[in-house]
Amino acid sequence: MIKMRNAGMAAIAAVSLAACQPNANKIAMQIGAPPESKVELRPLETRRYDTLNEKNLLSAATQTLQDLGFTVTESSADVGELAASKHRDAHETGQIVGAVIMGALFGVGAMVYDTDQTIIVTVVTTPETNSKDIDVRVTFNRLITNSRSMTREELVTDAPVYQEFFDKLSTGVSLEGKKI
């Protein structure tokens, strides 16, 4: 009887352990979903240039990113891709004040604030079929590390960031980027 009870306990324990086990497929389905803000962001991220010279556009984009303090991490002109990154301090006074208040209320363990961030920019150029236009799409992501060395990723949604990039790029190629 005791053996039976032990076996039952073991089975329950095994089931509850299995329930706690993170499921890679579920995580992938959740994280792999398209970002909710993508539809609103797309007009911000894309401009159409009246040119056939894709290499020239990518070269101008590289110089624009260098002007903005980025380091190029990946460049593949054959497929119209360019990636760059830069590190920045992520301390924010408001957030630290909030963390100190949380620490005072709930102990030092509750004090969490952002410390560093890496801004990653990806530029993709796509020649339009049956047209002499090229679309340039840029995305800015932030990898933020907090005081517990945990990292999270955020999509930059500030319109001025995208506007500044395209303004500089348009000046660089002496062409006006049309919104689409």
Added chain:
Amino acid sequence: MIFSYRFGPGLVAASLLLMAGCTPPVPTDVMSTKSAVELRAMQERTFDTTDRNKALRSTIATLQDLGYIVNKIEPPAGTVSAEKDTILKLTASVFPHGTSQMAVRANAMVLIGGLKNTQVDDPLFYQQRFFEPLSRTIALTALPAGDAASDNKVATGPVIDANGVRIGR
């Protein structure tokens, strides 16, 4: 002397443990237990185009659209590596399939708890989170990968359901 005999080994063990604690753990890869045939069926699709550059560009554009950060592209090899939220990593490769098609194969891994790089083996993930958006970008129907010779005869779709299972053939 007493110190060295009694505490010496303990101290050595403790310092070894501390040193081991300084080494960042290397994540281990946990591969799917599903068969190679099953994995290939869910991870690979073919498209009726011979333009490898177009297929590769569409793959990159799709990953950007889905919010991935593209880490590495190797056009001669036709590979793209990207990651999302630092824990979901996806590698796609584009290669010719027969004489009239391009195949795209994707493999995703999820880093669980910073220790286990676990292979994603859910057909729904590959279908809904990669091949469906890719089909829209490339403007071609994703066809199930199979024998190159027989696939070349398939010109119209859709011939797969949401699980990547071949239907209507």
